[in-house]
Amino acid sequence: MASDNTPYDKLIFEKSRQGRRAFAQAPADLADVDIPAALARNDVPALPEASELQVVRHFTRLSQKNFSIDTHFYPLGSCTMKYNPRACNSLALLPGFTGRHPYAPVEHGQGYMTSMFELQEMLKAVTGMCGVSLTPMAGAQGELAGVAMIRAYHDARGDTERREIIVPDAAHGTNPATANMCGCVVREIPTGPEGDVDIDALKAALGPKTAGIMLTNPSTLGVFERRIKEVAELVHDAGGLLYYDGANLNAILGKVRPGDMDFDVIHMNLHKTFSTPHGGGGPGSGAVGVGERLLPFLPVPVVKAVDTEDGVLYDWADETDYPQSIGRLSGFMGNAGVNLRAYIYMRMVGREGMRRIGEYATLNANYLQVRLREAGFELAFPTRRASHEFIVTLKSEARQFELTAMDIAKALLDYNYHAPTTYFPLLVPECLLIEPTETESKETLDGFVDAMIRIVNDARQGGARFKEAPTSLPVRRLDDHKAARQLDLRFEPDSGEAEEASAA
């Protein structure tokens, strides 16, 4: 890998030198633009003063230090770091899309409106739901919308005592947080030894206060909830609704639909399953899908097709069409560029491709799981077939050689692999949650297994290199404790002048 592993560089601010102005091409009198005095600022902004080429080199080097899906295998469990096809990006950047103003008349943006209508329709088809709204800006907002709709549904029926949301202990932390934000009380239920929901505990938790249950299927344990039909029946019989956390939708794409499992509401992370770029905090897209019962409560706007004399017009459906809507979640309709990329991706892979995504995501995970098991790694759920991800526990390696999940994650960086998810789910000690995705080749998976084997062999033979890892990157082992207790991300210049930069 051609990544730049030179030690940590100075900040661009530290490379600044007072008075330096060195543009490559700009006209010399650029700074003399006639700005009315009333609009001119009084003090000089605290911007770094560096030459154009210094800036280019600074940011190019920074980008080369990056671990990304474009440069490294990135098996970060639960995050679905699949390849983002360049074609999606190119097409989403067509001037007709980027130049569209959200306040322009809909007649002027029918290309975009058509795309969003079709995206809604495709998401309905692939999830088996009756309605879709693209307004949530990310997964967490999709969850919020989902539980808000469940609450609105009960309230609309005068069933206002239903405020309990049941959440399995394997759930993503966002699930209980969402229930809490919606003014509900969380009832946690345990997971059985093979990773399924404990049905007896579920029965005990259900009652006249049950608003609903939030489930991820396949669960965060990387296994399919086998008794989902029974769970759905029990919850519905008790008067509750079922919420599907779409974090792991990639595993079942084109094979099983949440709607067919009797879920009433789902959120989808378009930035995971439908391959829009993510990481670094977004932007994401947390589209929600609903069954018949929750249709009136969808967040607005959504795109509707209206028959006119001139043919179909794609127009906004708003509070007039959905008077019981839970409201608006974003200024217009979600992250337009992200939704577009997801649309283009879905059009490219098509119906058959959807099925292939689910199948290969699962095949890759199972291949990796079996190879690691054969190499001596302990699986958290050895009797279960993996979904699109699986869990390795390093309990015995930690006990025998003091090789912890964190150590192996850091050591993998030295082998040019992004670390899998560590210490999640919390139920499994010293765990790695590994999700290869469908876009990786067998050779890449084999290379990853080899690296895992080498790290453990090294530890077995008494090597302690793993305690120091990573040793090949610009930044060594970070002090997590200090980062949590004394986080300091603000640059403060030394009094007076910035440090002199060496000539670039």
Place this chain on the structure above:
Amino acid sequence: MSELPGDLEYTDEHEWLRREDDGSVTVGITDHAQAALGDLVYVELPEQGQELEVGGEMAVVESVKAASDVYSPVAGSVLEVNEALGDDPEKINADPYGDGWIVKIRPEDIEAASLMSPDDYQALLDNLDD
């Protein structure tokens, strides 16, 4: 694995409890619990005088890996909290049975609590390790 102090009682949620001479009890988390959590970065303590239920949430400990509830082994009211943990939650890592104590409680009915002897707790830990 360090030896369990013999003068303490334990819960299956990995809290320890010591009966003090004045009838109060001191509660913390076990060495096993602190080791599983890793370096602690934050401890949320109850208010003095707060009423606790058996098995109810008493404190929250947060490490670089996870946040976890600490449950009260007994019903009663909070007599004192270990304020020193606010600045230095790592006391729990360094000395879970001593300086890392979390709460002193005036118990209502200590006999109603479900507590384990050191031997029973050791057996529970041995089982977890398998």
